[in-house]
Amino acid sequence: MGVPFEALIPYGIMLAMFGVTGAGLSKIRHMQNGGKRARHSVDQWDRVMMDRDRRLTGYLRGQTDNPSAPAGFELNNPWRVSR
Template sequence: MGVPFEALLPYAIMTGFFAFSAVSLGKLKEMQNGGKRSRRGVDHWDQVVMERDRRLTGFMRGQTDKPFAPPGFELNNPWRCEDRFI
């Protein structure tokens, strides 16, 4: 005896919603990264460089080819020194 298709509709709807949410979240992450894929395995150096890129361009993954920094960037240093060295 076959399984009526009405019994499989809830599973199809749940699978469809899971697929829709996965695609939506992936697209949202891609939009937040400026149209690039999200990065995995980011170490401390990559975080520092991405923070620098964010301060230069406004995007974590943005890059610029301008030879000079924008005004005020020379005093905006992410590296912090101890008070005794200042």
């Protein structure tokens, strides 16, 4: 005796929704990284360099080959002065 296909419809819908959700989250992460693949195992040095790149280019993963910093970068210090 076979399984009626109506019993498998909810499982197909759930599988499709998991697929759509996974693809959407992957696309959002790809867009947030400036079109680059997601980074894994980011250590402190990578975070510092990514913050520097963000301050230079405006994007967390953006990089520039311009040897001179843009105007105003000398005032763009990541260290905060405490009182």
